[in-house]
Structure formats: C-alpha cells, structure tokens
Amino acid sequence: MSAPQVDRLQFRDPVRARALLDRLRALTADRVDRPVTLMHVCGTHEQAIARFGLRSVLPPGLDLVMGPGCPVCVTSAAEIDAAVDLTRRGVRVATYGDMIRVPGTTLSLADAQAEGGRVELVYGVDQAVELARAEPETPLVFFATGFETTAVTTAAALLAGPPDNFFVYSAHKYVPPAMEVVAAMPDTRVEGFLAAGHAATITGFDLFEPMARAWGKPIVIMGFEPLDILAALVRAVELVISGTPTVENLFPRCVTGPGNGRALGALWQVFELTRGHWRGIADLDAADLDLRPEFARWDARVRFDLPRQLGDGDDTAACPVCPPQQRCGDILVGNARPDDCPLFGRACTPDSPVGASMVSSEGMCRIWFQYGGRPELGP
Amino acid sequence: MSDDRIKMAHGAGGSLMRDLIGDVFVRGGGDDPDVVGPEAMEDGGAVRVGDRWLVTTADAHVVAPAFFPGGDIGRLAVCGTVNDLAMMGATAPLGLTITVVVEEGYGRDDLRRIQASIDAACAEAGTRVLAGDTKVMGKGEVDGVVLSSAGFGFADRLVRDRGMRAGDRVIITGSIGDHGLAVMSARHDLGLGDQLQSDVAPLNTLVARLMEAVGDDLVGLKDATRGGVSAVLHELADKNGAGVVLDDVALPISDAARAAGELLGVDPLVVANEGKAVVIVRPGAVEAALAALRADPLGRDAAAIGEVIADHAGRVIVDTGFGRRLLAEPRGEPLPRIC
Incomplete structure (x- = not known):
C-alpha cells in the first residue's frame, strides 16, 4: 500500500525471479527424464515456496522435495498421549497452535479441551510462563515442540528463572541428525540439500561442512523470500551439476559461519542431545533435546514421571493411528509427494487429519492441500 | 465420538461452520419466491412486501477483549447488523434490537461505555435501537458480556449471492x-x-x-x-x-x-x-x-x-x-x- 514496496521489491521482484527461473530451466534442461533432486528441510520454506506460487513455475528438470522439516509432524504420538493424559490429571497444558489438533494414539489436545481439559494456546514460551504466574496454585506444563530455533526460546525462559508451577515437557528436536538419516538412506534420490536459513542463523553454517564432505552432497543455506529461494536453488543445482559438495551461504544477511553464540550458549546450557523417536521416521540417535539434570525442577518428564518412549526402529506400520496405506513416513523423508498418498485430500484433510503432516501449517501435506501449486493452476 | 462435540472451529466462519449450519440448523425451505430464508445462507433474510423487500438479520457478538483498538463490542454489534442489512440492499436500516447478556460482577462503567458506543454507531448509521433485553448470568456462566442484535429495513432491489459469472x-x-x-x-x-x-x-x-x-x-x-x-x-x-x-x-x-x-x-x-x-x-x-x-x-x-x-x-x-x-x-x- 505505501512505503515498504521498496523492501518487497528487493526480495520479491518478479522480473529478477523470471531471470532466475530461466537460469534454472536452462541448467536442468537435459535432466527432465531424471530431475535434479534437491531437499529442503523446513516447513517455513515449503510455506514460502507454496505461498509465492513457485511450485507452479519450477522447471520439470528440478524436483524439489521437503524432508523432515516439520517439528509438529515428527512429534511422537506417545508424547501427545502423555500431554492429553496430563490434562486429565488437572494440569494445564500450554502449547503452540499447530500442536493442538495433532492426533495422538486416540485423542488430540483439542479433543482433551472439548472434554474439559485445560489446554492453552500460546504464541511463545513467555506467554506460557505468564499463564503459570497468573495461577500459581495450578501446575502448568509447556509442551515444547520445535527445532533448535524454537528450543532457544525455551532455554531462555528457563534461564530467566520461571515460577515453581511452570514445567517444560520437551519434545524439541535437532535437525542435523535427521538430514544425516536422509543422506544415508541407500535409495535416496537427494543430490543436494537446502538448509533452513533461520535454524542456521542460530547454529551457523560451519557445522554443515563435515556433513557435505561426508555425504558428497552440496548444502546451500537458503532464505525465505522468493528471490532468496530461487537464487539458492540455482546455486544448489550448479553445485550438483558440477559435482561440488561444498557448503554455500545464500542467506548472508542473517547467517554466519559460527552462528549466534549467545543463543547457542543458552541452548546447550539447558539442553542435551538424546535418542528420541521421530514420528513416521524412526528412533534417531542424538536428535531429541532433553533438559539437562540441572533443570530437573522444571522438567515435566521428571515431575510427572513421563519416561521417553521409543519406537522399534521405523514404526510407520506399527503406529496404531496410521493405516497401512498411509505414506506419512515416505512423505516426511521426501521419498513420496503428498499426492502419492492415497489418503491425501480424501480420507486425510485438514478437517479430519489422519497424519500429523496434514495438521501443522508446517506440514508438507497441509501446505499442498492448502496452496495447491501444481502446474494446472497456471493461466 | 469426539466429532459429535462442537469445537471452537465450528464458530469461526469457515467451511466447518457452514457444514454445521447445513447439518443442524437449516432444513429444507427455499420454495417460496417471495421469501429468502436461512437456506440461502445470505447475510440476512427477506420477505417481499408489496414491491419492496423487508430485510432482517440477526447477529451475536462475542469478542475478547470486548474493548479493542478502534472499537468495542457495542460498536461491533451495531455495525455488524447494519452491514448485514446493507449487503442485501437495505441501506436505510429502520431499527435494531439489542440483547445484552452480562456476567455477574461485570462493571457498570464498562456497560455504560458499551451503550455509549451503541448510541454513537447508531447515529453514524442513521438508525436507532427500538427494543432490547438484559440478562445477568452467574459468575463463570458467560465470559464478561455477550451482545445479540437484530435489525430490519427495506430494500427496493435485493442484492443476492448468485449473479456472478466469468469475466466479472x-x-x-x-x-x-x-x-x-x-x-x-x-x-x-x-x-x-x-x-x-x-x-x-x-x-x-x-x-x-x-x-x-x-x-x-x-x-x-x-x-x-x-x-x-x-x-x-x-x-x-x-x-x-x-x-x-x-x-x-x-x-x-x-x-x-x-x-x-x-x-x-x-x-x-x-x-x-x-x-x-x-x-x-x-x-x-x-x-x-x-x-x-x-x-x-x-x-x-x-x-x-x-x-x-x-x-x-x-x-x-x-x-x-x-x-x-x-x-x-x-x-x-x-x-x-x-x-
């Protein structure tokens, strides 16, 4: 409407976008039969790609897939069950909006709320702390989901000394090990990765160097505006085609090599890595963020005796809420697209989601259902 | 089983709400050419009176916080009702009714502020409140204050939802x-x-x-x-x-x-x-x-x-x-x- 057009033009300039798209098309022209496959690992990236309609214009020689980049989607059903159970024990449970409708084994937190349980929707951990302060007699558990970006905020709240009736039920996850799992899959088609610019703002990009070398695949740090995305795609395709497995930072206005030292300090002061279950994928080593023992007084796992439950390796088939034909696991690791799943848009919709990926605004299925973005939308 | 319970999402104006209305509240109707009833799912209903249409609408208002930047629940009630009438083509609202449901313990001053907003918005819209009702409910039985309103007015030409075609x-x-x-x-x-x-x-x-x-x-x-x-x-x-x-x-x-x-x-x-x-x-x-x-x-x-x-x-x-x-x-x- 007014002044900010200037800002938007910098990163949202359709003319520059077309030039980058032309370059992508030229680079991938002889790969139409066997598209260059790139994986991003971030729901916010998929959101941005879909929101700007980029999927409707990507060239056929490029296959851009989303990996395990939705923290809500990979939160284990057992942890949701435990949160539902807490509401039945008279505990207030505060969590992010995305989390409320994700089905556990039988119920979601929204169902628990309809049953009379006290479920609070918050936009950040600070709000949960305030809710706890306002009612000091009632225990409040913050069901903390999200990747390292979000975990830093949880860490900061704990370091600030929350009240005694505030507890954290950590379902926070750490992305790099999940990328490793995808890279190590023997049948993976993924030739290069696009790392999430906001997560890398915290972690820096130095930590990706050994991964790129070990996997022999380039990793490009990607921002979230349309031109950020297209420029990163062009660079990643160039690196794949030239066989250069290096790390390149295409989001330098936010991301540095070492990352945000203060945020990382808080993160590792409060959290430690542990083996955890990623819904639809597997149990992963050193991929969940647990509170360190020094923070046990605020740890809901300790206070309410909620042991960490692991699946048996890949549990998609064993998962009681997943019908056998459902392809959440394949979708979460980028081996299938949402419309490859027979339930997508039929039995599984945002109104009655079968898999978590259809619930969260970060979920691939939800984003595809919501935005389409398929070529048939073209003029 | 849990699907039979009403959730907050059913009141949010989206497809879930439309499904609920179609499932529970609106059954049949639509046969009388001189009546626009709830089955039309328009902003209001109407009956033909002579060569004009008498348009009516009903609205309930629950907003938290009741006082927000740029307005309050009183202004919202008047404008919501006036606007629903206008969307049907009735741009000179003859009058409104307003029902106020208050929680025990609610501040009298806040009610006065809400009423002042109602009066001011009516003046802006060129209409008036013709009737009202007040109910008090126990602590915790209602969240602060809830307003319910209705309005009516004539339209020479009814603006309907179904005249749109390609190229418009x-x-x-x-x-x-x-x-x-x-x-x-x-x-x-x-x-x-x-x-x-x-x-x-x-x-x-x-x-x-x-x-x-x-x-x-x-x-x-x-x-x-x-x-x-x-x-x-x-x-x-x-x-x-x-x-x-x-x-x-x-x-x-x-x-x-x-x-x-x-x-x-x-x-x-x-x-x-x-x-x-x-x-x-x-x-x-x-x-x-x-x-x-x-x-x-x-x-x-x-x-x-x-x-x-x-x-x-x-x-x-x-x-x-x-x-x-x-x-x-x-x-x-x-x-x-x-x-």
Missing part, C-alpha cells in the same frame, strides 16, 4: 484484515501500539452510493467478516460454480496488518473485517464502482483485486506475480504457527 470483477472496499489482526494483536499483546486499528464501521451509506452508481451491474456484495475475504470469495465461487483469480500485488493490506499477519502466521485474507465489503461487478462497471467507493471516506482505499473465471469452480487462485497458488479456505480458527 472483484473489488474490495478498503484495506484487508485490520479488525481481526487488531483484535489478535491486542489479545496476544504484540505491542503494535495504535498502528493497527479495527475497521469496524457502518457501510450502509457507502453501499447506497455504490448501488446508485452501478445499478444492476452490482452482482455480488458481502461483508468480509469471520473467515475474511477468503471465506467470502470461496462462498461466492461455490454458490456460482465459478473460480476467482486474485491479483496479490493489488491487495490493499496495510503495513501494520502485513507485519502482524507475518508475526502471527495468519494470512490477512482469512481474518475478519468489520468495515469492508467484497463487491462483484460486471466488467464495464469497475471504474464507476471504484469512483463511487473512493468518494466516501470508508471506501478511500477501494481496489480492484481480481476476476471471476469459468474454470476452477469453487476455487480461489492467487496470482502472486511469481506463479499461482490456491488461496486457503478458512476452516476453523486460524492457528498461529510455531516457527
């Missing part, structure tokens, strides 16, 4: 998303100060100007309340078996609304407006409609934002300038994302 243009009477994002920002204390104000306003005068300027070329008119512009366009697309393409760059969205939407992870197109209408006109009437709207302070930022197409029936497509995508149809309450 979509106009919005002003900036998008201000009310919903102002309330959400206040509720979640985003600290945006007074940058984001509700747009709550009576639109009857604006609509009267528009109707005078474009006559029968006005083929669709809906205030974009719960569910926002998206819900309205999806409803129109669905009812008319047509598609809509929106031009993203043309959407009038204020910087403050854009910022709040990005912070909350909520698209301004799916949140409520209380002083904006979506207008569908025949292609030849776009300039006349825009000129009429822009001549009124409430239509100053009116913009042509899209076009009706024959393909993609029931869908709304956004042309972003980069590519195309579907516009989300709001289903339940918009939930904030986490990262």
Whole structure:
C-alpha cells in the first residue's frame, strides 16, 4: 500500500525471479527424464515456496522435495498421549497452535479441551510462563515442540528463572541428525540439500561442512523470500551439476559461519542431545533435546514421571493411528509427494487429519492441500 | 465420538461452520419466491412486501477483549447488523434490537461505555435501537458480556449471492484484515501500539452510493467478516460454480496488518473485517464502482483485486506475480504457527 514496496521489491521482484527461473530451466534442461533432486528441510520454506506460487513455475528438470522439516509432524504420538493424559490429571497444558489438533494414539489436545481439559494456546514460551504466574496454585506444563530455533526460546525462559508451577515437557528436536538419516538412506534420490536459513542463523553454517564432505552432497543455506529461494536453488543445482559438495551461504544477511553464540550458549546450557523417536521416521540417535539434570525442577518428564518412549526402529506400520496405506513416513523423508498418498485430500484433510503432516501449517501435506501449486493452476 | 462435540472451529466462519449450519440448523425451505430464508445462507433474510423487500438479520457478538483498538463490542454489534442489512440492499436500516447478556460482577462503567458506543454507531448509521433485553448470568456462566442484535429495513432491489459469472470483477472496499489482526494483536499483546486499528464501521451509506452508481451491474456484495475475504470469495465461487483469480500485488493490506499477519502466521485474507465489503461487478462497471467507493471516506482505499473465471469452480487462485497458488479456505480458527 505505501512505503515498504521498496523492501518487497528487493526480495520479491518478479522480473529478477523470471531471470532466475530461466537460469534454472536452462541448467536442468537435459535432466527432465531424471530431475535434479534437491531437499529442503523446513516447513517455513515449503510455506514460502507454496505461498509465492513457485511450485507452479519450477522447471520439470528440478524436483524439489521437503524432508523432515516439520517439528509438529515428527512429534511422537506417545508424547501427545502423555500431554492429553496430563490434562486429565488437572494440569494445564500450554502449547503452540499447530500442536493442538495433532492426533495422538486416540485423542488430540483439542479433543482433551472439548472434554474439559485445560489446554492453552500460546504464541511463545513467555506467554506460557505468564499463564503459570497468573495461577500459581495450578501446575502448568509447556509442551515444547520445535527445532533448535524454537528450543532457544525455551532455554531462555528457563534461564530467566520461571515460577515453581511452570514445567517444560520437551519434545524439541535437532535437525542435523535427521538430514544425516536422509543422506544415508541407500535409495535416496537427494543430490543436494537446502538448509533452513533461520535454524542456521542460530547454529551457523560451519557445522554443515563435515556433513557435505561426508555425504558428497552440496548444502546451500537458503532464505525465505522468493528471490532468496530461487537464487539458492540455482546455486544448489550448479553445485550438483558440477559435482561440488561444498557448503554455500545464500542467506548472508542473517547467517554466519559460527552462528549466534549467545543463543547457542543458552541452548546447550539447558539442553542435551538424546535418542528420541521421530514420528513416521524412526528412533534417531542424538536428535531429541532433553533438559539437562540441572533443570530437573522444571522438567515435566521428571515431575510427572513421563519416561521417553521409543519406537522399534521405523514404526510407520506399527503406529496404531496410521493405516497401512498411509505414506506419512515416505512423505516426511521426501521419498513420496503428498499426492502419492492415497489418503491425501480424501480420507486425510485438514478437517479430519489422519497424519500429523496434514495438521501443522508446517506440514508438507497441509501446505499442498492448502496452496495447491501444481502446474494446472497456471493461466 | 469426539466429532459429535462442537469445537471452537465450528464458530469461526469457515467451511466447518457452514457444514454445521447445513447439518443442524437449516432444513429444507427455499420454495417460496417471495421469501429468502436461512437456506440461502445470505447475510440476512427477506420477505417481499408489496414491491419492496423487508430485510432482517440477526447477529451475536462475542469478542475478547470486548474493548479493542478502534472499537468495542457495542460498536461491533451495531455495525455488524447494519452491514448485514446493507449487503442485501437495505441501506436505510429502520431499527435494531439489542440483547445484552452480562456476567455477574461485570462493571457498570464498562456497560455504560458499551451503550455509549451503541448510541454513537447508531447515529453514524442513521438508525436507532427500538427494543432490547438484559440478562445477568452467574459468575463463570458467560465470559464478561455477550451482545445479540437484530435489525430490519427495506430494500427496493435485493442484492443476492448468485449473479456472478466469468469475466466479472472483484473489488474490495478498503484495506484487508485490520479488525481481526487488531483484535489478535491486542489479545496476544504484540505491542503494535495504535498502528493497527479495527475497521469496524457502518457501510450502509457507502453501499447506497455504490448501488446508485452501478445499478444492476452490482452482482455480488458481502461483508468480509469471520473467515475474511477468503471465506467470502470461496462462498461466492461455490454458490456460482465459478473460480476467482486474485491479483496479490493489488491487495490493499496495510503495513501494520502485513507485519502482524507475518508475526502471527495468519494470512490477512482469512481474518475478519468489520468495515469492508467484497463487491462483484460486471466488467464495464469497475471504474464507476471504484469512483463511487473512493468518494466516501470508508471506501478511500477501494481496489480492484481480481476476476471471476469459468474454470476452477469453487476455487480461489492467487496470482502472486511469481506463479499461482490456491488461496486457503478458512476452516476453523486460524492457528498461529510455531516457527
């Protein structure tokens, strides 16, 4: 409407976008039969790609897939069950909006709320702390989901000394090990990765160097505006085609090599890595963020005796809420697209989601259902 | 089993609410050419009286907080009712009724403020409250204060939902998303100060100007309340078996609304407006409609934002300038994302 057009033009300039798209098309022209496959690992990236309609214009020689980049989607059903159970024990449970409708084994937190349980929707951990302060007699558990970006905020709240009736039920996850799992899959088609610019703002990009070398695949740090995305795609395709497995930072206005030292300090002061279950994928080593023992007084796992439950390796088939034909696991690791799943848009919709990926605004299925973005939308 | 219980999402103006209304409240009807009943799912109902239509509407108002930047629940009740009448073509509301349900312990001063807002909004809209009712409920039985209102007025020509066809243009009477994002920002204390104000306003005068300027070329008119512009366009697309393409760059969205939407992870197109209408006109009437709207302070930022197409029936497509995508149809309450 007014002044900010200037800002938007910098990163949202359709003319520059077309030039980058032309370059992508030229680079991938002889790969139409066997598209260059790139994986991003971030729901916010998929959101941005879909929101700007980029999927409707990507060239056929490029296959851009989303990996395990939705923290809500990979939160284990057992942890949701435990949160539902807490509401039945008279505990207030505060969590992010995305989390409320994700089905556990039988119920979601929204169902628990309809049953009379006290479920609070918050936009950040600070709000949960305030809710706890306002009612000091009632225990409040913050069901903390999200990747390292979000975990830093949880860490900061704990370091600030929350009240005694505030507890954290950590379902926070750490992305790099999940990328490793995808890279190590023997049948993976993924030739290069696009790392999430906001997560890398915290972690820096130095930590990706050994991964790129070990996997022999380039990793490009990607921002979230349309031109950020297209420029990163062009660079990643160039690196794949030239066989250069290096790390390149295409989001330098936010991301540095070492990352945000203060945020990382808080993160590792409060959290430690542990083996955890990623819904639809597997149990992963050193991929969940647990509170360190020094923070046990605020740890809901300790206070309410909620042991960490692991699946048996890949549990998609064993998962009681997943019908056998459902392809959440394949979708979460980028081996299938949402419309490859027979339930997508039929039995599984945002109104009655079968898999978590259809619930969260970060979920691939939800984003595809919501935005389409398929070529048939073209003029 | 849990599906039989009503959830908050059923009241959010999206497809879940429409399903609930169709399932429980609206059964049959629609046979009498002199009556527009609830089965038409329009902004109000109407009966033919002589050569005119008597239009009526009913509305309940539950907003937290009851006092928000740019308005309060009293102003909301009057404007919501006046606007529903105006959207049917009844731009000179004859009168309103207002019922106030108050929680035990509620402040008398707050009630006085609400009543003062009701009076002021009635004066703005050129109408009056003709009757009312007051009920007090026990502590905890109702959240603060709830208002329920009704209104009636005559329309010489009824504006219906079903006249839209391919080639028609979509106009919005002003900036998008201000009310919903102002309330959400206040509720979640985003600290945006007074940058984001509700747009709550009576639109009857604006609509009267528009109707005078474009006559029968006005083929669709809906205030974009719960569910926002998206819900309205999806409803129109669905009812008319047509598609809509929106031009993203043309959407009038204020910087403050854009910022709040990005912070909350909520698209301004799916949140409520209380002083904006979506207008569908025949292609030849776009300039006349825009000129009429822009001549009124409430239509100053009116913009042509899209076009009706024959393909993609029931869908709304956004042309972003980069590519195309579907516009989300709001289903339940918009939930904030986490990262």
